[in-house]
Amino acid sequence: MALLGAERATGDDHDWGYRLMRAVVYRKPFDVAVEEVPDPRIEHPNDVIVRITSTGISGADLHVYEGRTAAEPGIVFGHENLGIVEDVGSGVTGLEQGDRVVMPFNIACGFCRNCVAGLTGFCRTLNPQGVALGLCGNSAIAPYPGGQGEYLRVPYADFNCTPLPPGMDHESDYVLLADVFPTGYHGCELAGVRPGETVAVFGAGSLGLMAAYSALLRGAAQVFAVDRVPAWLATAREMGATPIDSAEADPVQQIKDLTGGEGTDRGVDASGHHVAGAAPDQVLNQLVQVVRPAGSLGVPGYCVPPDPGRLPLSLDAVFEKGLRLGTGQANVKRYNRQLRDLIVQGRARPGFVVSHELPLSEAPTAYESVERQAEGYTKVILKPEAA
Ligand SMILES: [Zn+2]
Incomplete structure (x- = not known):
């Protein structure tokens, strides 16, 4: 060779x-x-x-x-x-x-x-x-x-x-x-996933699957994996996560319905905009909506919005809910x-x-x-x- x-x-x-x-x-x-x-x-x-x-x-x-x-x-x-x-x-x-x-x-x-x-x-x-x-x-x-x-x-x-x-x-x-394994794990670290918690992971491509897998390794009680690609959702289910098909209905509402209206403790944006076919700000703002007050978010993916430097995030909503937001590439x-x-x-x-x-x-x-x-x-x- x-x-x-x-x-x-x-x-x-x-x-x-x-x-x-x-x-x-x-x-x-x-x-x-x-x-x-x-x-x-x-x-x-x-x-x-x-x-x-x-x-x-x-x-x-x-x-x-x-x-x-x-x-x-x-x-x-x-x-x-x-x-x-x-x-x-x-x-x-x-x-x-x-x-x-x-x-x-x-x-x-x-x-x-x-x-x-x-x-x-x-x-x-x-x-x-x-x-x-x-x-x-x-x-x-x-x-x-x-x-x-x-x-x-x-x-x-x-x-x-x-x-x-x-x-x-x-x-x-x-x-x-x-x-991808440490980057998925880093998303959970940024979000502060702890045993017994609920976690929403947006994106179920390889990064999202690794983030969901890492959340389970860290002892999460329930992990929701959001995407619209059936094969990836099937893999998420086999791995032990709860698949959420964003093509079927609003993923925020689906997860709230499955958590008694509470939302999740933590959220991870696993470059969900690529795999879920949404704009980067749409995914981030959905995560802000889906995580419970005083919860936290991790954003470990490399994000290049269509208009670099202008990614609209509802910081007012982040503040009102008292959310913590961790970002950056994996160490x-x-x-x-x-x-x-x-x-x-x-x-x-x-x-x-x-x-x-x-x-x-x-x-x-x-x-x-x-x-x-x-x-x-x-x-x-x-x-x-x-x-
Ligand atoms: Zn150095």
Whole structure:
């Protein structure tokens, strides 16, 4: 498979010419291609090079794919990355060639004031402008190429690589530690979900399903999953959530009817506007309506409204009900060790959201299918080593 194999240079040998690897490249809106690009190599002593074995297509990739960001043609997609350490920089102390690792979508330094406080989604070293997008392969301001290719350079590798058990077991569970599992969990953390509570999750795509799953892991008594896609609602039901079909009737009224008029204790906006076919403000304001007075909301999804900078939220209603509102991208490293160990011990199997595992060559078709929410598509994992 690999174009490079055993011939790869070591971290101390950089002076040979570029070689090529296959990767998923953004060409223009609604157009990606698998092309040959220069393979990554050690650029700093703290880097490692990872040979990618599983890499997810994320809802956030669609922001780029649909042309709603400033991303330039030619960037390599992919910020949900799992693989085997292939090459180790001279300053890396905790990793060796052959280690199996998963990386957070938002690369962080590990030593700035926010990272030290566990707020790794807001790393000050990698986001000095305060824009929380230190991720790879996502937008024009992302400093690193993505991992939807054969190899990936990981900076600050000792911090960013979370070790996994050796072998190839549970790839479809562990790869979700890069983004969607911790992001769903983060939605519950932002909302403050506690045992015995009721939770409304708007959106039952992969993020919504992970948020609902996380709410159940945290001991919620009842979790409502709102969407209009029958297959996703069916998955939500199988997982133990109560499906709410927003195409049938007003989801707020449906949930109020099922909670004796009370509404829920907590609410999570799992990018519900994408999956429920609504405007972002409509979903947020529905959540404000559905959560009981003095309840709280979590908004962990990356939200790009049609008119950026103008997302109308009924702040008066938020105030009148005394709601708490938590926002922001997930601090993946804060959760990854614990969520990994839930998988290791068999207490969590988030891979149920994965609908397709495909070779890299099928990425263009996969993007097109995910974008139009083709029947049966929830989460796609690309396998660069597959034929
Ligand atoms: Zn940092």
